[in-house]
Amino acid sequence: MAKASRIRTESMIDRLGRKPLSEGYELWDKDYMLGALRLFQCKLEVAPPFEQAACLDAVGDILTGIEEADEAREHYMHAVVKYRMINKNALAKLMECKMYELTEGHTTEDTIQQVEKALAELDGKGGAALGRVHLYHAELLRMVERNDEALAAVTESINLDCERKHLAHGVKGDILMTLDRGNDAIAAYQDAIEEKDCFVPAYESLIRVFRSEGREEEALEVIDAVMKLHPKAVLLRDKAFILSNLQKDQDALDCLNEAIENPPQEETEQLSDSSLSRQLLLKAKAAILADLGTFPEALQVLTSILENDPNEEEALMMKKDIEQMTA
Numbered sequence: 001m002a003k004a005s006r007i008r009t010e011s012m013i014d015r016l017g018r019k020p021l022s023e024g025y026e027l028w029d030k031d032y033m034l035g036a037l038r039l040f041q042c043k044l045e046v047a048p049p050f051e052q053a054a055c056l057d058a059v060g061d062i063l064t065g066i067e068e069a070d071e072a073r074e075h076y077m078h079a080v081v082k083y084r085m086i087n088k089n090a091l092a093k094l095m096e097c098k099m100y101e102l103t104e105g106h107t108t109e110d111t112i113q114q115v116e117k118a119l120a121e122l123d124g125k126g127g128a129a130l131g132r133v134h135l136y137h138a139e140l141l142r143m144v145e146r147n148d149e150a151l152a153a154v155t156e157s158i159n160l161d162c163e164r165k166h167l168a169h170g171v172k173g174d175i176l177m178t179l180d181r182g183n184d185a186i187a188a189y190q191d192a193i194e195e196k197d198c199f200v201p202a203y204e205s206l207i208r209v210f211r212s213e214g215r216e217e218e219a220l221e222v223i224d225a226v227m228k229l230h231p232k233a234v235l236l237r238d239k240a241f242i243l244s245n246l247q248k249d250q251d252a253l254d255c256l257n258e259a260i261e262n263p264p265q266e267e268t269e270q271l272s273d274s275s276l277s278r279q280l281l282l283k284a285k286a287a288i289l290a291d292l293g294t295f296p297e298a299l300q301v302l303t304s305i306l307e308n309d310p311n312e313e314e315a316l317m318m319k320k321d322i323e324q325m326t327a
Contacts, residue, residue: 016042021054025164028062030230031200034267037062053082057091060098073102090126093118094133101140112140131162135171142175151175166196173205182209200230207238216242231264233277237284244288256285279305279312286318295326 028036044055056079063072083092134157141150173188192202203226210219243252263277289298
């Protein structure tokens with residue numbers, strides 16, 4: 001009797017740890033935050049010393065983005081040490097400033113002062129890494145509505161050809177939008193996409209700008225492009241609403257019906273059978289049906305939502321509004 005072959009398994013750390021850092025950054029750029037976080041964390045366990053600082057840095061930023069301040073601060077602290085070990089002084093100072101921002105009792109203005117002190121100490125040295133410090137400076141200045149200064153800081157970041165420069169172009173677009181410079185913002189977001197064609201947040205920003213300016217057809221083109229990178233229920237909902245605004249209501253309903261049948265699965269919904277995505281799409285369908293005056297069908301859709309989630313506030317409000325209009 002032949003011996004059964006041995007089944008070999010490998011841990012997630014071993015499997016993901018062998019992947020290049022670039023795959024983590026690509027997941028991050030595509031807005032798969034949890035996937036990127038998992039890869040960087042696994043990579044950190046097996047990475048050589050010269051890669052550990054970048055992993056710690058990335059994990060800190062993602063944890064900050066999902067509001068895990070204590071863990072983020074700890075990763076920045078370790079990143080300071082690792083960056084100093086490989087003589088990347090500008091990035092070590094950046095990590096110190098990010099630690100400072102996340103320390104209780106420190107305001108954004110306090111952190112701006114720390115960044116400006118670091119920039120003075122660096123005295124123009126650091127190249128692309130220095131560009132990241134200027135980018136962080138710009139982000140902080142924007143938070144306190146010092147937008148002209150923020151624009152100058154992010155422009156300096158771009159001029160220094162900063163690491164992951166597409167992020168700087170995206171921030172520049174956000175600042176320009178705040179300054180009501182829509183066309184310049186569009187150009188900045190397009191620069192971000194040209195720099196990194198999988199940078200999902202820049203596509204999403206373009207969609208918002210085009211919609212705010214009534215450029216619905218252009219917004220549709222961008223939605224179709226970004227859906228190839230990261231299918232999201234919210235993008236499908238926006239597509240349906242745009243189609244409805246363009247008097248293409250049947251196309252809008254067809255788009256929603258197809259998506260409801262096979263909704264995109266968000267990272268946080270792997271155990272929920274995409275129920276939140278389906279719910280979002282059903283509410284969009286109900287809204288379009290109500291706008292068309294087909295109230296019984298709209299109520300039927302809302303009822304199906306409430307059968308699964310009786311406390312869904314938006315569905316309850318929509319149902320109440322329709323019932324009042326048809327009373």
